[in-house]
Amino acid sequence: MQLHELQPNTKKKSAKRVGRGGKRGKTSGKGHKGQKARAGNSSRPEIREHIKKLPKLRGHGVNRAKTVNADKVLPTVINVSALNELDAGTAVNPKSLVAVGLINSRRGKAPAVKILGTGELTKKLTVTDCQVSKTAQEKIEKAGGSVA
Secondary structure, eight states: OOGGGOOOSSOOOOOOOOSSSTTSOTTTTSOSSSGGGSTTOOOOOHHHHHHHHSOOOOSOOSOHHHHHTTTOOOOEEEEHHHHTTSOTTOEEOHHHHHHHTSSOOBTTBOOOEEEEOOSOOOSOOEEOSSEEOHHHHHHHHHTTOEEO
């Protein structure tokens, strides 16, 4: 095959040029006068006018969930393996964890705490005032401790 033998798959189809004299006569299918009868007219879709009038969502950034729920306080997470460093028989609560230095206080107060089940626990502990995952609860009770 040579360059001069190439053929297009589809035939060229040009748009009908309206309003240039010829066979169509008088207004050439454009009606009578007015903006839409003029050359070069392309009026915006009507729906766009309505959309332009709607107020934009402001102050929500990229991740709207984070900005809308910004005041939602998430608990400080701590694993069972970190609790294994405490002495046996220790009462575990947010205040005692801040005192030991395992978590930091927030605005001078002990934050909400959630204990997760990663790691091993060999010491008997009593957990109070903390959210505890199922696996963490199983590990604490298996070691002889209790969750209240």
